[in-house]
Amino acid sequence: MSPYTRTTRRGNVRPTRYRAVQWPMVLWLALLWWVLWGSYSLLSLVGGVVVAVLVCFVLPLPPLRMSVRVRPVAVVVLVARFLGDVVMASLQVAWITVVPPRPLRNAIVRVPLRSESDFVQVVVAELLSLVPGSVVVEAHRASHTLYLHVIDVRDDRDIDRFRERVWAQEQRVVRAFGAELLPEPPAVTPS
């Protein structure tokens, strides 16, 4: 781990531990504690906050710098579409498993993402991995490129269709969380 360092006025370099207590983290840990404790009393919530602050001090993490703007309607669209995708893809992969097409061909597809945000890349990669049928084999951060292993690909048309799906997914993620929207919304293929 490489903690963030700061330089004090006297010129000493030290880790920024004073920023270790981050409120989202404390809230999350306290909630976790509360759920695991099993009895939803005020006392267990207070205990959870105390433990969470303690954990943040003992195991400090660098703060995440990300610009995220949550748009509730777009989040609902994203989640609904994701659940639908998971069900559809699960059935599809289940069918492939039971009756495998012969020969079963796959592909490793390079998909350059259009968004410049690291956060969007992470969310897109997570969602794509959760949908059966695609696995992120490699992710390149500097150029925001994903390399995905896709099951049951027959020809280039399938690959193009898959890329379109990834870009549509990215578009939905950007609409839900992106700080700024993509420049030209439906321009998927530079012709």
Added chain:
Amino acid sequence: MTWPDALDVLGALLLLLGSLLSLVAAIGVLRFPDLLTRMHAATKPQVLGLMLVAAGLTLELRDARVAALLGLVVMAQMVTAPVAGHMLGRASYRAGQVDRDLLVVDDLTGVVERVDEERGAP
């Protein structure tokens, strides 16, 4: 047939559905030729199967605490499963265990050496 009964049956059906998904996944894990292909089969019970089982169990027990805990389990699984899958797939590709005959297109050949970049926090 009363409401609790109906919920019980529905929950049991969801549990059965989740189990069947895991069976299909096990078939895939057993019969698919290489690791990355098997991984597609493995993702299924880890995501949809677990969601179905959690929903089924919630319907069976009908307790807010159980629902919260199961939601936490599903969430933890959904956050961790892609990371584990990515690390395994990546290690497998780099170890040269991918069966190239099964690939139509491999955009990653020759890229792996270049794709490395500095790691760690920025």
Added chain:
Amino acid sequence: MSGLVTALLLTSAMVLALSALMVTARITRGPTMLDRAMSFDVLVTITIMGIALDAALRRDAENLPLLLVATLLGFVGSVSVARFSPGSDDLDSDDGGEDDGAPARAADPELDEGSDAAPAPDADPDADPEADPDVDPGPSADREGPR
């Protein structure tokens, strides 16, 4: 009515047992460590489903925190196997020598930026000065995962 529910749950239990058996067969056959790690992950998921099924059958929620533990156990298990398998080149080159030749493949950022082609593991002995001299790196194409 509860007879129907019990029958459904017992059927699911049998289905789960069958799939656990098949996944165990894959763990036995391997062939590589990564396959085993992946199958183990599936086995953990099946175990989670089994515990949930047990809770539904006995109508008793006291074992449920185990599910969270099992989830994290499966994650940590497969990540650590993947992390220390020779394919993952995330290893720092100082702890080289332990695993055959993998660090040589790791492109050091300062070593790689200038040259357009990354050095082949066996062509450039200087790439990894820390490597044990008696460990033959060997051509990476022949190398397979640990069995």
